[in-house]
Amino acid sequence: MPFDVASFRAGFPSLASGIAHFDNPGGTQTPAVVGEAIARTMTGPLSQRGAATVSQRNAEEVVAGFRSAVADLLGGVPEGVVHGRSATALTYDFSRTLARTWVPGDEVVVCELDHDSNVRPWVQSAERAGATVRWLRLDPDTAELDLSSLDVITERTRLVAMTAASNLLGTRPPVATVAARAHEVGALVHVDAVHHTAHAAPDVAAMGADFAVCSPYKFFGPHCGALVADPDLLETLRPDKLLPSTDAVPERFELGTLPYELLAGATAAIDLIDSLGTGGTRRERLVAAAATIAEHELRLRLRIEEGLAALGDRLTLHSRAVDRTSTLFVTLRDRLPVDAYELLAKRDVLVPAGTFYAYETFRALRLPDDSGLRIGLAAYNDDSDVDRLLEGLTDVLA
Structure with missing residues (x-):
């Protein structure tokens, strides 16, 4: 059709x-259905999450709906979806958590195609840990990833951070190829899927992404971020958090009360895209x-x-x-x-x-x-x- x-x-x-x-790569316009979902959530009965009252159940349903929608969009599972203030904030949070295990002699690989939000957090965390930063290079003549630079991924590599699509050039590098090389040496792969998700329905498993971040405001939603990962991997990570806050995954990584209205708006944006497709499942x-x-x-x-x-x-x-x-x-x-x-x-x-x-x-x-x-x-x-x-x-x- x-x-x-x-x-x-x-x-x-x-x-x-x-x-x-x-100017859409910097953020799209917002449809009425998203604004209505935000207003409806904020003005309807709403409380801290729970089961005793409709206001508590509303909050629970909004969170569950957000995790399910993001998981379907990126090919993950709801239990592995983490909300964040932005993709940048999520990347900083996870870079600090992962870097706790890095030591001098370890190496981190970043990419010249990336938005700085998937470069600087890793570079700064590596510097604090005494790890070395290596680079996947861009071929300026073709605007493609220089595949000869994959040699920087070695047995010392702990993490590879790269984009699924350049927010400047649009280039989609072969993420799965890079990820396979990283996994051969036991490294983790963090994929910035912010620009890519605005033009596709990514498949985190096919990409080989251990972590992938996106930003709903790039695809008609409100300003927030989401990270998708395997829940079992998230279970191995210990972020800083408040003592009384839950240790359950994925809530372990979400600091403070969630902005329920933004979660509802993000879900509405994904549902709008869903309405344009055909098939049996939302994915x-x-x-x-x-x-x-x-x-x-x-x-x-x-x-x-x-x-x-x-x-x-x-x-x-x-x-x-x-x-x-x-x-x-x-x-x-x-x-x-x-x-x-x-x-x-x-x-x-x-x-x-x-x-x-x-x-x-x-x-x-x-x-x-x-x-x-x-x-x-x-x-x-x-x-x-x-x-x-x-x-x-x-x-x-x-």
Whole structure:
């Protein structure tokens, strides 16, 4: 069944603003059903979790619903889903916990394709433990992972941290290949699936991820994060926590009272994606929906790439990987990116400039900071958005 983008857009009140949003990798717009779920949870009977009253049961159901929905989206199990304030906060928390067992001589491997939230926590934890940091390299000519750099994974490696999709270039590296190499030497694998989950329904087992994080606000939900892992692995980890708080997994890793309204909003966002799919189980429907959305985004991406090519050498497209999301990073020849961003914004076309926290990717590409524009598609973008983008870029660069 073809994707009805007009019907989908109608569920997003904010799109009535007339803004053509290409800032989606930084966070998507929020549909009415998510806002309604948040408001309904906050204003309905709600208490600390328990079973004695409807307000307590509501809280229990919201938490269980969130864990089940996230597990279905990422191919995990509800008992292995941990809520966090953000993917960055979760990565910091788990890096500190895992690093307690690291000693001088151990090694940690990070990747040049990553958002800094999956680099700096591991680098800082390794430095405190006296462990050595090694790098998986980006090939700047192809925007692909340099597979020759897999040699940095050795018997001394304790953890490999890498992205499932670059938030700057869209590149999807071969995570399963890297994870298999890491597991051969007994290392754990932490996958940043934030950008990837916005364009797919990941399978943490197929990726070989021991830990995977995502952010619901990248796929129509509220601002929070989630981590998915095997509950048996979580049982082996001892984070800092308050003495009276539960030691049960996954609650062991969730500090303080959970924001029930945000959990309900995240579940509503996943259910919205689910409504676009077909199949017997929610996991099957989410996979089908992701494929439908990806096909829609790819068609728009190819239109944009054709339009960018028509602009000739006035810009350079750095998103070149064979397997990538519908996210494009471009640098301009005769315009400062911030000037182009401001001129496009005056037309209500939102294409941000910056580094987007992809600090190491900029270094690997040998580009100065804030030297380009990122064009990121979401399911609610349509052909009229693309028309306005290409017309605006043509005028800005003329």
